[in-house]
Amino acid sequence: MSEREYILRVKDLVIEFKTEKGIIRAVDGVSFDVRKGEPLGIVGESGCGKSVTSLSILRLIPEPPGKIASGSIELDGVDMVQLSKQEVRQMRGKTASMIFQEPMTALNPVYTVGNQMCEVIRVHQDVSKKEALQIAEDMLKTVDIESPEKRLKQYPHELSGGMRQRVMIAMALSCNPKLLIADEPTTALDVTVQAQVMEEIERIQKEREMGLILITHDLGVIAEACERVIVMYCGKIVEVAPTEELFRKPKHPYTKGLLASIPKVREEKLETLPTIEGMVPDLAELPVGCRFADRCPKVQKRCRLEEPRLDVVGTDREVSCFYPD
């Protein structure tokens, strides 16, 4: 595939944090691509580096204590790692934008919804305040907000959680980004609202043929919304596969464990990722060899001596294990 067909190419990304225990590698040599218009899912247990990876794309990691130690992040052909703060701001919102779990972190409580949306729109588009308000109103309609004129005049605290999340999505989409990064976008919402907001994201992604990176612990949502899935474990990618194949035939023992522990009858929505027995190793005291070894049912001598690499299997899968299925 030619360079042009990718909206994002992450290569050998290493992200470090200074902590009390010393320098830890939250992301350790991660490489992946997102094709134009492709919805990609990222799953993995808490602390495996999903948020840090996704934040780094728009250079949103707190520096310090964090730091992109090495690697490249080509967003629409531009290496984000090499850009100045000013140049990074030009890419945010326009080329890619991000929505978070808690909309209040992105919304400013002291400005009206209309004012905030206009500000975002006018950073990238040469339009008058009035024109910007019109764009904002249209965007609120796109995310199915009723009486948008009224909402534009309100402050974030006057809106329900679901409404705030829709406003944040509308804001993220207002400059027509080619890539949307959604980190647990519905976790903070009521279960009924979760489904609606997710449907909205899916619909807009398809309509606009926008690239999407979706991070969620809800494997059902991944199955529905994503073409491909990345499975992370302890700062590394352990498996990449088309969604359907990953669910049907997981190759990495960790992925297998995750899928096996989803209850067959889902009486209520899972609030966290299914759990696998054993503990994730501490990033400050990583074992030699495979990071999953202590929890792996297939562990062998070699696994404790050498670290497996992420290798291509077949045409479109990758797995990092000496003894994959």
Ligand SMILES: Nc1ncnc2c1ncn2[C@@H]1O[C@H](COP(=O)(O)OP(=O)(O)OP(=O)(O)O)[C@@H](O)[C@H]1O
């Ligand atoms: N500001 C920070 N300072 C120090 N360490 C950090 C900081 N932010 C993240 N880390 C470390 O980076 C690692 C990855 O964190 P990250 O937030 O990416 O996990 P995650 O996969 O998004 O987890 P979750 O599912 O809980 O959101 C963690 O081990 C965490 O301790």
Ligand code: SF4
């Ligand atoms: S490399 Fe060994 S320990 Fe690691 S996942 Fe594969 S079989 Fe298990």
Ligand SMILES: [Mg+2]
């Ligand atoms: Mg996270």
